[in-house]
Amino acid sequence: MKYYDVMLPVPAGGIYTYICETELKAGQRVEVPLGRRELCGIVTGENIEPRPDITYREIKTIKDDEPVFGEKYLKFIRMISDYYCVEVGGVLNGILSGAVLESQRTNPEVKSFERRDITLNVHQIPVYDAISSELNSGFSVHLVYGVTGSGKTEIFIELAKQVIAQGKKVMYLVPEISLTPQIENRLSARIGFDVMSYHSKKTPKKRNDTFWAFAKGDLKMVLGARSALFLPSDDIGLIIVDEEHESSYKQEDTPPYHLRDMAVLYGKLLDIPVILASATPSLESWQNAVSGRYRLHTIPCRPDTDMPDIEIVDMKKEEPIGGVLSERLYNELYKTIENGEQAILLINRKGYSHTLYCRSCGEMIMCSNCSVAVTYYKSKGLCKCNYCSQEIRRPKCHKCGSDDISEYGAGTEKVAEALENLFEKKILRLDTESATTYNQLSKMLKDFETGEYSIMAGTQLVAKGLDFANVTLAGVINIDNMFGLPDFRSKERAYQLLVQVSGRAGRASKKGRVIIQTNAPETDVFTHLNCTDTGFYEAELIRRKLFNYPPFVKMCRVTLSHTKEETAKEAAHYIYGVLKSVGGDAEIFYPAQAPVYKISNRYRYGMVIKTKTNSEMSRLINIASKSLKENMKSTLRVRFDRDPQFFM
DNA sequence: AGCACGCCGACT
DNA sequence: GTCGGCGTGCTC
Numbered sequence: 286m287k288y289y290d291v292m293l294p295v296p297a298g299g300i301y302t303y304i305c306e307t308e309l310k311a312g313q314r315v316e317v318p319l320g321r322r323e324l325c326g327i328v329t330g331e332n333i334e335p336r337p338d339i340t341y342r343e344i345k346t347i348k349d350d351e352p353v354f355g356e357k358y359l360k361f362i363r364m365i366s367d368y369y370c371v372e373v374g375g376v377l378n379g380i381l382s383g384a385v386l387e388s389q390r391t392n393p394e395v396k397s398f399e400r401r402d403i404t405l406n407v408h409q410i411p412v413y414d415a416i417s418s419e420l421n422s423g424f425s426v427h428l429v430y431g432v433t434g435s436g437k438t439e440i441f442i443e444l445a446k447q448v449i450a451q452g453k454k455v456m457y458l459v460p461e462i463s464l465t466p467q468i469e470n471r472l473s474a475r476i477g478f479d480v481m482s483y484h485s486k487k488t489p490k491k492r493n494d495t496f497w498a499f500a501k502g503d504l505k506m507v508l509g510a511r512s513a514l515f516l517p518s519d520d521i522g523l524i525i526v527d528e529e530h531e532s533s534y535k536q537e538d539t540p541p542y543h544l545r546d547m548a549v550l551y552g553k554l555l556d557i558p559v560i561l562a563s564a565t566p567s568l569e570s571w572q573n574a575v576s577g578r579y580r581l582h583t584i585p586c587r588p589d590t591d592m593p594d595i596e597i598v599d600m601k602k603e604e605p606i607g608g609v610l611s612e613r614l615y616n617e618l619y620k621t622i623e624n625g626e627q628a629i630l631l632i633n634r635k636g637y638s639h640t641l642y643c644r645s646c647g648e649m650i651m652c653s654n655c656s657v658a659v660t661y662y663k664s665k666g667l668c669k670c671n672y673c674s675q676e677i678r679r680p681k682c683h684k685c686g687s688d689d690i691s692e693y694g695a696g697t698e699k700v701a702e703a704l705e706n707l708f709e710k711k712i713l714r715l716d717t718e719s720a721t722t723y724n725q726l727s728k729m730l731k732d733f734e735t736g737e738y739s740i741m742a743g744t745q746l747v748a749k750g751l752d753f754a755n756v757t758l759a760g761v762i763n764i765d766n767m768f769g770l771p772d773f774r775s776k777e778r779a780y781q782l783l784v785q786v787s788g789r790a791g792r793a794s795k796k797g798r799v800i801i802q803t804n805a806p807e808t809d810v811f812t813h814l815n816c817t818d819t820g821f822y823e824a825e826l827i828r829r830k831l832f833n834y835p836p837f838v839k840m841c842r843v844t845l846s847h848t849k850e851e852t853a854k855e856a857a858h859y860i861y862g863v864l865k866s867v868g869g870d871a872e873i874f875y876p877a878q879a880p881v882y883k884i885s886n887r888y889r890y891g892m893v894i895k896t897k898t899n900s901e902m903s904r905l906i907n908i909a910s911k912s913l914k915e916n917m918k919s920t921l922r923v924r925f926d927r928d929p930q931f932f933m
Numbered sequence: 934a935g936c937a938c939g940c941c942g943a944c945t
Numbered sequence: 946g947t948c949g950g951c952g953t954g955c956t957c
């Protein structure tokens with residue numbers, strides 16, 4: 286009879302000790318009683334010093350004959366726990382679905398078939414060779430920098446084949462995989478084995494199958510979203526993070542991890558290579574590449590493909606047609622339709638949102654639980670709060686009680702309406718409201734491809750990797766509101782979005798045109814939009830250095846929330862005092878109401894910490910966390926958002 | 934996270 | 946009188 290520590294998905298703690306008659310190894314799953322429920326957890330090891338003041342209970346069932354999670358995997362969880370100041374139970378809860386943790390092992394078939402080989406071109410071979418030579422030299426990070434369509438995927442496939450041939454496994458991580466399931470088949474055909482995908486929109490059954498096929502079965506390569514990084518396996522040989530700059534890689538829930546950073550950390554722990562890829566890298570990765578920490582591999586523009594002409598239209602000199610289009614963009618759209626070609630229009634939603642206001646007193650309609658304006662969804666005929674998800678059917682003014690409510694601003698719906706009136710044609714509207722499921726989206730894309738629509742107008746979704754041969758015009762209706770956001774990355778995001786939209790036009794034989802409407806044509810993001818022009822990066826790095834922003838400093842946003850405003854405020858000031866006294870040369874901002882100071886009836890205060898190094902940040906937030914636990918009410922919630930991506 | 938215990942408001 | 950609201954604290 287021995288005592289074993291078991292890691293459980295319990296947010297407030299995580300490690301509990303149990304008695305077991307059978308000999309157990311770290312990494313095996315067990316079912317244990319906790320309070321009056323039963324939970325599945327992972328054995329982390331034997332406990333040789335059980336405490337006399339606790340009556341230990343017995344492990345109920347042993348779910349695995351052999352370990353499923355390796356020692357390195359368990360270490361990885363502890364590292365995430367330390368880095369983000371989240372208990373291991375909270376980490377486990379946030380990275381693995383409960384259903385998978387409780388699942389019974391399955392043995393899904395992984396088919397193999399004759400693979401279709403492709404030879405790499407002269408631009409791909411040097412990159413392949415450089416990375417290939419380091420596949421067996423332990424940990425290294427490679428930043429592959431090249432436009433969409435430059436053939437990055439082909440390079441990764443060849444590298445993956447090499448890793449698989451050595452009996453190791455490959456993780457291929459992409460943002461929003463649920464929107465592009467075709468690539469699963471494309472990869473399979475090229476690899477010669479089934480490649481399964483793993484993401485939250487898959488059915489629990491399919492997720493379990495992929496989990497077991499990768500952990501214990503014959504699945505050699507998994508394609509997945511953020512969560513796929515946490516599929517355990519003993520012999521992972523390569524991790525690829527595509528579109529590494531995507532901010533959707535940052536998890537909003539606990540733990541607030543960034544997939545790219547976790548992939549690099551895991552790669553270091555496993556001592557294997559990690560590939561990051563993007564046409565528009567994050568400033569963080571770019572700086573790591575130019576400083577030599579990461580190897581930079583640039584795929585040059587293909588000389589045989591004409592890059593689109595990019596034109597900036599000064600909207601200050603325009604009288605917008607239909608309230609949205611410059612004369613230039615209107616004429617080009619007209620010409621495009623007449624030539625039987627297609628156009629993609631980007632409508633940047635942020636700051637242009639369809640909020641509601643009261644016609645009698647002018648007040649904006651706010652959510653009753655949160656300090657944000659509600660958003661109006663015309664197609665559904667209701668209002669919704671994007672923070673607490675509350676829906677309101679008959680909005681009323683909170684100030685004067687009037688129900689004479691009107692909409693304000695122009696979202697995708699309004700722009701699409703205006704365009705339909707101008708061109709007397711149906712416009713395909715593409716955004717996360719009009720395309721909620723993959724099937725819906727898939728149908729819309731197909732309808733566009735077959736030429737049923739001439740114009741596709743939508744949010745950032747239209748910029749993401751869609752490839753239509755007949756699209757010759759890309760238009761940006763509005764982009765300026767992206768610059769004004771209270772976020773040091775706003776320029777970087779605008780730049781990345783513009784480069785991506787530009788890449789949508791003229792991808793086949795026809796030359797493309799890009800028209801960008803703006804009120805600030807002198808802004809420098811517009812001047813470096815061409816393929817692998819690094820001018821923006823150089824200028825932006827200087828600005829980041831000058832103003833002390835990442836990648837030159839480490840950042841953490843501390844948010845404290847409580848149902849009583851005073852308690853949240855007090856806690857914030859208390860922590861500020863603690864940090865000031867131990868902070869050394871760290872920059873600690875005076876606490877203030879969070880940008881959204883109330884969410885779901887909890888008041889939020891926050892402050893930002895900047896330090897020179899990660900280890901200094903770890904030291905500070907660990908002190909803060911401990912001090913809060915000892916001196917503050919347990920109902921107070923603290924969140925340490927390290928390397929924050931969003932400031933709203 | 935769940936789940937129970939416990940202490941205050943309005944109702945079969 | 947009790948039903949039920951959610952604040953508080955614990956689970957090996």
